[in-house]
Amino acid sequence: MKINLILVPYHLGRENDDMGKGPLRYLQAGADKKLASLKNEVDIKKIRSASHSKEILDAIARVSLPLAQNVKKTIREGKLPFVLAGNCNVCLGMLGGLDTTKTGIIWFDAHGDINTPETTLSNYFDGMPLAIAHGRCYKSLRKKIGIEPPLPEAHTLMVGLRDLDPGETKHLKTSPITTIPAEKIKKLGVVRAMEAKIKKFSKHVKSVYLHIDVDVMDLKEAPAVNFPCPGGLTMKEMTEAILLIAKNFHITAVALTNYNPEKEIHNKTLKTGLKLMTTIAKILQSV
Numbered sequence: 001m002k003i004n005l006i007l008v009p010y011h012l013g014r015e016n017d018d019m020g021k022g023p024l025r026y027l028q029a030g031a032d033k034k035l036a037s038l039k040n041e042v043d044i045k046k047i048r049s050a051s052h053s054k055e056i057l058d059a060i061a062r063v064s065l066p067l068a069q070n071v072k073k074t075i076r077e078g079k080l081p082f083v084l085a086g087n088c089n090v091c092l093g094m095l096g097g098l099d100t101t102k103t104g105i106i107w108f109d110a111h112g113d114i115n116t117p118e119t120t121l122s123n124y125f126d127g128m129p130l131a132i133a134h135g136r137c138y139k140s141l142r143k144k145i146g147i148e149p150p151l152p153e154a155h156t157l158m159v160g161l162r163d164l165d166p167g168e169t170k171h172l173k174t175s176p177i178t179t180i181p182a183e184k185i186k187k188l189g190v191v192r193a194m195e196a197k198i199k200k201f202s203k204h205v206k207s208v209y210l211h212i213d214v215d216v217m218d219l220k221e222a223p224a225v226n227f228p229c230p231g232g233l234t235m236k237e238m239t240e241a242i243l244l245i246a247k248n249f250h251i252t253a254v255a256l257t258n259y260n261p262e263k264e265i266h267n268k269t270l271k272t273g274l275k276l277m278t279t280i281a282k283i284l285q286s287v
Contacts, residue, residue, distance in 0.1 A: 001285055004074040005032050007046045008067055008085035008093070012125060013059025015049065019086035019226060022259035022273075026084050029270055031277055035082075038281050043079075045070060047093075056125055057141050064093035064145045071097025071253060080284070082277070083255040088113050088213055089129040090255050095209070096146035103252060104155040104205035105133075106245055108238075109213040110182070110229040112161060112168040119167025127165070130156065153177045157201045157208075159194070159241060160185070160216035163229045182216075182231050190240040198248050209253040210245065210280070214273060224260050224269035235272065239279050246287045254280060 007027060011020035027044070036042045047070065049062040067083070071094055074081040081097070083090060091105065107113075107130065115127045116137040132138045135150030142150060154176040162182040164172070172179060178201045185193040215225040218232040233241070245251070259273050 001281065002041045002077075002079040003035055003043070003082050003281070004070070004079045005035065005042055005044050006067070006070055006074070006081055006083045007044070008063065008083055008090050009046070010049065010063050011086040012056060012089075013049065013053065013063055018262070019258055019260045021261050022086055022257075023084035025259070025261045025270060026256075026273055026277075029274060031084065031274060034274055034278050035281055038278060038285065040281060057138065060089055060092065060125070061141060061144050064089075064096060067093030068096030068146050075252060080251075081253045082280075083253070085255055085257045087126045087129075088211070088257050089126050090257055091129050091133060091209075091211055092142070092145050092147065094211070094253055094255055095133050095151055098209060098253065100147060100149060100151045100155070102205065102207060104157065104201065104208045104249075105130075105151065105211055106208050106249075107156060107158045107211050108160050108216040108233075108241075109158065109211070110160060110163050110215045110232060111213070111227065112158065112164050112172070114168050114171060114177075115165055116167070119165065119171070121165050121167075152204070154204045157197070160233050162231050163227070182233060185233060185237060185241075186231070190237050190244065194241060194244055198244060202248055205249070207250040207252045208245065209255070210242070210251050211255050211257070212276065213258045214256065214269060214276075215258050217272065220268075221272045222259075222269045223265045224263040225258050226260055226263070227258075235275060235279075238276065239283075242280060243283050246283045251284060
Protein backbone atom coordinates (compact mmCIF):
# COMPACT_ATOMS: atom_id res chain seq x y z
CA MET A 1 0.00 0.00 0.00
CA LYS A 2 1.23 3.49 -0.84
CA ILE A 3 0.68 6.03 1.92
CA ASN A 4 1.13 9.78 1.99
CA LEU A 5 1.64 10.61 5.67
CA ILE A 6 0.45 14.21 5.77
CA LEU A 7 1.30 16.32 8.82
CA VAL A 8 -1.00 19.23 9.69
CA PRO A 9 0.67 20.64 12.85
CA TYR A 10 -1.86 23.37 13.59
CA HIS A 11 -4.17 24.29 16.45
CA LEU A 12 -6.89 26.66 15.22
CA GLY A 13 -4.52 27.90 12.53
CA ARG A 14 -1.52 28.33 14.85
CA GLU A 15 1.49 26.18 13.95
CA ASN A 16 3.02 23.78 16.49
CA ASP A 17 0.81 25.06 19.31
CA ASP A 18 -1.26 23.01 21.76
CA MET A 19 -2.74 20.04 19.83
CA GLY A 20 -0.73 21.23 16.85
CA LYS A 21 2.32 19.64 18.51
CA GLY A 22 0.82 16.17 18.19
CA PRO A 23 1.66 15.39 14.54
CA LEU A 24 5.37 16.13 14.91
CA ARG A 25 5.50 14.11 18.14
CA TYR A 26 4.10 11.10 16.26
CA LEU A 27 6.74 11.57 13.59
CA GLN A 28 9.54 11.88 16.17
CA ALA A 29 8.33 8.58 17.63
CA GLY A 30 8.72 6.90 14.24
CA ALA A 31 5.19 6.86 12.82
CA ASP A 32 6.51 6.69 9.26
CA LYS A 33 8.93 3.87 10.10
CA LYS A 34 6.22 1.84 11.83
CA LEU A 35 3.97 2.11 8.77
CA ALA A 36 6.87 1.31 6.44
CA SER A 37 7.75 -1.77 8.52
CA LEU A 38 4.40 -3.22 7.42
CA LYS A 39 5.66 -3.20 3.81
CA ASN A 40 3.97 0.09 2.94
CA GLU A 41 5.56 2.76 0.77
CA VAL A 42 5.44 5.87 2.94
CA ASP A 43 6.04 9.46 1.85
CA ILE A 44 5.89 12.38 4.28
CA LYS A 45 4.30 15.73 3.51
CA LYS A 46 3.97 18.69 5.89
CA ILE A 47 1.21 21.18 5.20
CA ARG A 48 2.19 24.80 5.54
CA SER A 49 -0.20 27.71 5.91
CA ALA A 50 0.03 30.25 3.09
CA SER A 51 0.64 32.92 5.74
CA HIS A 52 -0.18 33.61 9.38
CA SER A 53 -3.48 35.25 10.26
CA LYS A 54 -5.03 36.22 13.57
CA GLU A 55 -8.54 36.02 12.10
CA ILE A 56 -9.76 32.48 12.78
CA LEU A 57 -11.71 31.86 9.56
CA ASP A 58 -8.85 33.10 7.42
CA ALA A 59 -6.32 31.06 9.43
CA ILE A 60 -8.39 27.88 9.00
CA ALA A 61 -8.76 28.50 5.26
CA ARG A 62 -5.01 29.03 4.82
CA VAL A 63 -4.34 25.58 6.29
CA SER A 64 -7.33 23.80 4.74
CA LEU A 65 -6.74 24.88 1.14
CA PRO A 66 -3.25 23.35 0.71
CA LEU A 67 -4.46 20.24 2.57
CA ALA A 68 -7.42 19.85 0.18
CA GLN A 69 -5.10 20.16 -2.80
CA ASN A 70 -2.71 17.58 -1.33
CA VAL A 71 -5.50 15.10 -0.52
CA LYS A 72 -6.85 15.38 -4.05
CA LYS A 73 -3.38 14.87 -5.55
CA THR A 74 -2.63 11.93 -3.26
CA ILE A 75 -5.80 10.09 -4.26
CA ARG A 76 -5.20 10.85 -7.93
CA GLU A 77 -1.78 9.16 -7.56
CA GLY A 78 -3.41 6.04 -6.13
CA LYS A 79 -2.12 6.62 -2.58
CA LEU A 80 -3.87 6.77 0.79
CA PRO A 81 -3.87 10.21 2.44
CA PHE A 82 -3.17 9.45 6.12
CA VAL A 83 -3.33 12.75 7.97
CA LEU A 84 -1.97 13.51 11.43
CA ALA A 85 -3.51 16.76 12.64
CA GLY A 86 -4.15 18.96 15.62
CA ASN A 87 -7.82 19.95 15.52
CA CYS A 88 -10.90 18.26 14.12
CA ASN A 89 -11.40 21.19 11.73
CA VAL A 90 -8.88 19.31 9.57
CA CYS A 91 -12.00 17.57 8.24
CA LEU A 92 -12.69 20.70 6.18
CA GLY A 93 -9.45 20.38 4.24
CA MET A 94 -9.95 16.63 3.93
CA LEU A 95 -13.45 17.01 2.51
CA GLY A 96 -12.28 19.81 0.24
CA GLY A 97 -10.11 17.20 -1.50
CA LEU A 98 -12.86 14.57 -1.74
CA ASP A 99 -16.03 14.17 -3.79
CA THR A 100 -18.75 14.89 -1.21
CA THR A 101 -21.48 13.56 -3.51
CA LYS A 102 -19.98 10.06 -3.37
CA THR A 103 -17.97 9.97 -0.14
CA GLY A 104 -19.13 9.67 3.45
CA ILE A 105 -17.40 10.51 6.72
CA ILE A 106 -17.20 8.12 9.65
CA TRP A 107 -16.60 10.33 12.66
CA PHE A 108 -15.02 8.68 15.71
CA ASP A 109 -15.29 11.32 18.44
CA ALA A 110 -16.60 11.75 21.97
CA HIS A 111 -18.14 14.99 20.70
CA GLY A 112 -20.44 15.86 17.82
CA ASP A 113 -18.75 19.04 16.60
CA ILE A 114 -22.05 19.98 14.94
CA ASN A 115 -22.69 23.18 16.83
CA THR A 116 -23.40 26.41 14.98
CA PRO A 117 -22.80 29.98 16.23
CA GLU A 118 -26.45 29.91 17.36
CA THR A 119 -26.23 26.66 19.38
CA THR A 120 -22.68 26.70 20.78
CA LEU A 121 -22.30 27.16 24.52
CA SER A 122 -18.59 27.94 24.40
CA ASN A 123 -18.22 29.70 21.04
CA TYR A 124 -15.33 27.31 20.41
CA PHE A 125 -14.72 27.12 16.68
CA ASP A 126 -13.60 23.51 16.71
CA GLY A 127 -17.01 22.47 17.98
CA MET A 128 -18.47 23.46 14.59
CA PRO A 129 -16.48 21.85 11.71
CA LEU A 130 -19.03 19.17 10.83
CA ALA A 131 -21.84 21.75 10.84
CA ILE A 132 -19.72 23.83 8.44
CA ALA A 133 -19.12 20.83 6.19
CA HIS A 134 -22.87 20.13 6.19
CA GLY A 135 -23.59 23.68 5.03
CA ARG A 136 -25.25 24.88 8.24
CA CYS A 137 -22.90 27.80 9.01
CA TYR A 138 -19.87 29.72 7.71
CA LYS A 139 -20.86 28.98 4.12
CA SER A 140 -18.28 31.30 2.60
CA LEU A 141 -15.48 29.42 4.41
CA ARG A 142 -16.81 26.07 3.19
CA LYS A 143 -16.98 27.26 -0.41
CA LYS A 144 -13.53 28.85 -0.20
CA ILE A 145 -12.06 25.52 0.90
CA GLY A 146 -13.86 23.74 -1.93
CA ILE A 147 -16.53 21.69 -0.15
CA GLU A 148 -19.13 22.14 -2.82
CA PRO A 149 -21.76 20.84 -2.65
CA PRO A 150 -21.88 20.53 1.15
CA LEU A 151 -21.50 17.06 2.62
CA PRO A 152 -25.02 15.61 2.96
CA GLU A 153 -25.86 14.87 6.57
CA ALA A 154 -26.97 11.40 5.47
CA HIS A 155 -23.32 10.81 4.45
CA THR A 156 -22.22 11.11 8.10
CA LEU A 157 -21.89 8.27 10.61
CA MET A 158 -20.86 9.19 14.17
CA VAL A 159 -19.28 6.54 16.40
CA GLY A 160 -18.44 6.77 20.10
CA LEU A 161 -20.48 9.88 20.96
CA ARG A 162 -20.96 10.57 24.66
CA ASP A 163 -20.69 14.34 25.24
CA LEU A 164 -23.13 16.52 23.28
CA ASP A 165 -24.37 20.06 23.83
CA PRO A 166 -28.16 20.53 24.06
CA GLY A 167 -28.31 22.11 20.60
CA GLU A 168 -26.45 19.17 19.10
CA THR A 169 -28.77 16.66 20.77
CA LYS A 170 -31.78 18.55 19.46
CA HIS A 171 -30.38 18.64 15.92
CA LEU A 172 -29.61 14.91 15.87
CA LYS A 173 -33.24 14.09 16.72
CA THR A 174 -34.34 15.27 13.28
CA SER A 175 -31.12 14.87 11.28
CA PRO A 176 -30.40 11.97 8.89
CA ILE A 177 -26.96 11.62 10.52
CA THR A 178 -26.44 8.04 11.72
CA THR A 179 -25.19 7.78 15.32
CA ILE A 180 -23.71 4.95 17.37
CA PRO A 181 -23.09 6.19 20.92
CA ALA A 182 -20.27 4.73 23.01
CA GLU A 183 -22.82 3.56 25.57
CA LYS A 184 -24.50 1.35 22.97
CA ILE A 185 -21.18 -0.23 21.98
CA LYS A 186 -20.39 -0.90 25.64
CA LYS A 187 -23.80 -2.48 26.19
CA LEU A 188 -24.14 -4.58 23.04
CA GLY A 189 -20.61 -5.07 21.78
CA VAL A 190 -19.20 -3.65 18.54
CA VAL A 191 -20.88 -5.94 16.01
CA ARG A 192 -24.38 -5.85 17.50
CA ALA A 193 -24.20 -2.09 18.05
CA MET A 194 -22.82 -1.23 14.61
CA GLU A 195 -23.83 -3.84 12.04
CA ALA A 196 -27.38 -2.68 11.32
CA LYS A 197 -26.36 1.00 11.36
CA ILE A 198 -23.53 0.33 8.92
CA LYS A 199 -25.86 -1.54 6.59
CA LYS A 200 -28.21 1.46 6.66
CA PHE A 201 -25.34 3.88 6.08
CA SER A 202 -24.00 1.85 3.14
CA LYS A 203 -27.17 2.69 1.20
CA HIS A 204 -25.86 6.26 0.95
CA VAL A 205 -22.12 5.78 0.28
CA LYS A 206 -19.58 3.13 -0.65
CA SER A 207 -16.40 5.13 0.06
CA VAL A 208 -15.61 6.82 3.38
CA TYR A 209 -13.15 9.16 5.02
CA LEU A 210 -12.24 7.77 8.44
CA HIS A 211 -11.88 10.57 10.98
CA ILE A 212 -10.58 9.65 14.45
CA ASP A 213 -10.39 12.10 17.34
CA VAL A 214 -8.39 10.20 19.96
CA ASP A 215 -10.74 11.48 22.69
CA VAL A 216 -13.19 8.85 21.41
CA MET A 217 -11.06 6.37 23.34
CA ASP A 218 -10.93 5.30 26.96
CA LEU A 219 -8.97 7.79 29.07
CA LYS A 220 -6.77 4.98 30.40
CA GLU A 221 -5.44 4.55 26.86
CA ALA A 222 -5.61 8.14 25.61
CA PRO A 223 -5.46 10.68 28.45
CA ALA A 224 -3.56 13.44 26.56
CA VAL A 225 -6.56 15.21 25.02
CA ASN A 226 -7.99 18.69 25.54
CA PHE A 227 -11.55 17.59 26.22
CA PRO A 228 -11.39 14.34 28.22
CA CYS A 229 -14.59 12.41 28.69
CA PRO A 230 -15.03 9.08 30.53
CA GLY A 231 -16.64 6.04 28.96
CA GLY A 232 -14.58 5.86 25.76
CA LEU A 233 -13.76 2.92 23.53
CA THR A 234 -10.92 0.49 24.19
CA MET A 235 -8.30 -0.38 21.58
CA LYS A 236 -10.02 -3.74 21.13
CA GLU A 237 -13.34 -2.04 20.41
CA MET A 238 -11.70 0.44 18.04
CA THR A 239 -10.00 -2.39 16.15
CA GLU A 240 -13.25 -4.33 15.81
CA ALA A 241 -15.12 -1.23 14.66
CA ILE A 242 -12.53 -0.23 12.05
CA LEU A 243 -12.37 -3.80 10.73
CA LEU A 244 -16.16 -3.85 10.37
CA ILE A 245 -16.05 -0.54 8.52
CA ALA A 246 -13.25 -1.69 6.21
CA LYS A 247 -15.21 -4.81 5.28
CA ASN A 248 -18.19 -2.71 4.21
CA PHE A 249 -16.62 0.42 2.68
CA HIS A 250 -13.63 1.59 0.69
CA ILE A 251 -11.61 3.78 3.09
CA THR A 252 -10.32 6.55 0.85
CA ALA A 253 -8.69 8.79 3.50
CA VAL A 254 -7.80 8.75 7.21
CA ALA A 255 -7.21 11.50 9.79
CA LEU A 256 -6.02 11.16 13.39
CA THR A 257 -6.53 14.25 15.56
CA ASN A 258 -6.55 15.83 19.03
CA TYR A 259 -3.38 14.45 20.61
CA ASN A 260 -1.87 17.07 22.91
CA PRO A 261 1.65 16.06 24.04
CA GLU A 262 1.55 18.76 26.74
CA LYS A 263 -1.03 16.64 28.60
CA GLU A 264 0.78 13.33 28.16
CA ILE A 265 1.07 10.72 30.92
CA HIS A 266 3.93 8.24 30.43
CA ASN A 267 3.49 8.45 26.64
CA LYS A 268 0.23 6.49 26.88
CA THR A 269 -1.58 8.50 24.20
CA LEU A 270 1.45 8.51 21.94
CA LYS A 271 1.61 4.72 22.07
CA THR A 272 -2.14 4.47 21.49
CA GLY A 273 -1.99 6.76 18.46
CA LEU A 274 0.88 4.80 16.93
CA LYS A 275 -1.01 1.56 17.60
CA LEU A 276 -4.07 2.97 15.85
CA MET A 277 -2.00 3.89 12.79
CA THR A 278 -0.50 0.43 12.43
CA THR A 279 -3.84 -1.23 13.17
CA ILE A 280 -5.56 0.73 10.40
CA ALA A 281 -2.74 -0.09 7.98
CA LYS A 282 -2.94 -3.80 8.78
CA ILE A 283 -6.70 -3.83 8.37
CA LEU A 284 -6.54 -2.06 5.02
CA GLN A 285 -3.94 -4.57 3.81
CA SER A 286 -6.15 -7.49 4.90
CA VAL A 287 -9.46 -6.55 3.26
